Amino acid sequence: MKLLKQWWSTGGGLLHLTVLLSLAGLRVDLDLYLLPPPPTLLQDELLLLGGPTRSAYALSPFPASGGWGRTSLLHPKGRELDPAASLEGQLLREVRALGVPFIPHTRVDAWLVHSVAAGDAAGTHGLLGAAASSGAGVDGGSQAAPGGGGGPRAGRSSPLAADEEEKAPVEPTAQVPDAGGRASQENQVPRERYEGMDHRSEEEKNEERVSGQKEKLQQNNEDENKVADKPEWEAEKTAESRNEIHLNGTDTSFSLEDLFQLLSSQPEYSLENISEDFPPLLGSTSDGINSLAHYNVNFTQAISHDVNLHEAMLLYPNTTFRREPVARTSQAQEQFLQLNFHSNPEQTLPGTNITGFVPPVDNQMWNLTSQDLLYDLDANILDEINLLSLVTEENFDPMEVSQLFEEPDSLNSSHHCNFSLSVCDEEGAIGYSSDPVSPHYDLEGAVGGYYPESSKLCHMHQRNESGFHGDLTFHIFHDHTYHTKPDELEPTSESLSWPGKSQKVSRYLNDTHRNLSRDEQRAKALHIPFSVDEIVRMPVDSFNSMLSRYYLTDLQVSLIRDIRRRGKNKVAAQNCRKRKLDMILNLEDEVCNLQAKKETLKREQAQCNKSITIMKQKLHDLCHDVFSRLKDSEGRPVDPNLYALQCNHDGTVLIVPKELVTSGHKKEGQKGKRKK
DNA sequence: GTGCCTTGTCATAGC
């Protein structure tokens, strides 16, 4: 929270809240925006938002029925922040530190900014107060180490209003909601207006404020106690029931509101702490959005540069959302598109392909956009969470999933496929295979010996009947492991158009489908209630238990075992061939290396021979020079053809007739032969 | 029609 305030102080009139969802590797960023109060707010409205003594900011991403979307933040007094500090990274760490207890095997990192209403501007509610009570306070926000005890969770149990009670009245004088400076310059008039409208003395206001804070603190503590007491059984029950519902796949109406309500079951995240005294700012204040222009808010800065939720979903225009809010979802998409694309096309973010948006003129539009943006989270992403949670359960039973999939209305939407793909993608190599199988085929013959988790996910993927032809193409032939995952390799027109591979892939596709359909037809003919894929991938224990659980004829059992044997052997054959090919390639490389080494040795040998020749020539010249200077006893020159120089071990040089040298060499040779 | 390539399948050995 402190970081949020820091961010706020550096971000000016726009606070960029990020709700991060890490879905098995796919990160979806949802950006919320805190908007500064419009300068045209009336004094009492501003008091509701925080009073003239401090900045008050409001966020209304949810409807009033949600009752939590109003947020105000204390202004951090314009503290200069260290630009080198990665606030976003610290934010992320703090967000992750929150944890989410109810979605197994799926991390949902959510950061909730609780309301700090005007009257309890001392931060008696919610995380802000918690952050303040953690020792950092409003001013200390930028100094506190992120997550070092100053986090939302760590600080909530402290008398959260203590510091705020001290600090809030410290500077009771009107502090213009400068929103980091940008808004302040443009809010000079409102500041005067605020000050002018409040005829009470600052002391009176302080006392009133402090008393109000205390009251609200007490009230808040009571609320927190209620929340802390109730959730022990109620919230937990709710969470469990939700989990159960989601895991069972019977309720897909999990919403982000549910998420926040679940979070609110934890006192520190209690949404009840959010003041419900005021109507939503943007809903109640008619000029709330229009006033954005007064702040000159650069909305382009508010657009996430990361892949956000809607980008991820809207990137697949053919995606159809299966659940009830089809109309609403499409409407939400449309509104989101309006938000992002019905804007000034010139405001395109540099380095991104995201069109920036101008402040929407219509309040309703803004509200709808914010709400639907989150509702889309509700409607789609959290379903993915549930599914991923389901399939990543340790106790995951393929049969259960199979039964789920057999339900006509269950788990067959296209966006499941998207997430499955993402997850599979994140797993890195997907295993060697050139065995692409169309997801239109429920039953498969060959499968890869890959890890169970991925098989589950890909099982989901293959089950989708949306005909999704995502980026699987890019995985083809990229992997070199022997953990095959053939069914992930969905050939697309792109892959088929790959030069040099198209024929192979096409040919193989036909062959594969033909062969697969053979087993598939066999299985269907015998009414085997399992897919070929399941039969092959299933562990032995599960396989045997499956056979025992179902009443199967001997013929069915025999076929199932044959399918399993053939499927595994097919994968083994693929691996074997791949391995053999790799061995051949390695041997070829080795041959190349050896040939290169041979050439190098040849060059070295030639160089040595050349050196020896040179040395021989030098020795010959030296001998010739020596003999030219030598004279016999009669003063005649020594004939080098008759005599030779012999170097002894002691360094002496003798002139020896060549006959002796030759005979001596022969004797030595004979001795050497004798020794041998 | 033939040869080559790829893939599936079977049989078998080994762990």
Next chain:
DNA sequence: GCGCTATGACAAGGC
């Protein structure tokens, strides 16, 4: 003995 894997051999289909 069973299950799995590896591998050689063969067959089938496509090009």
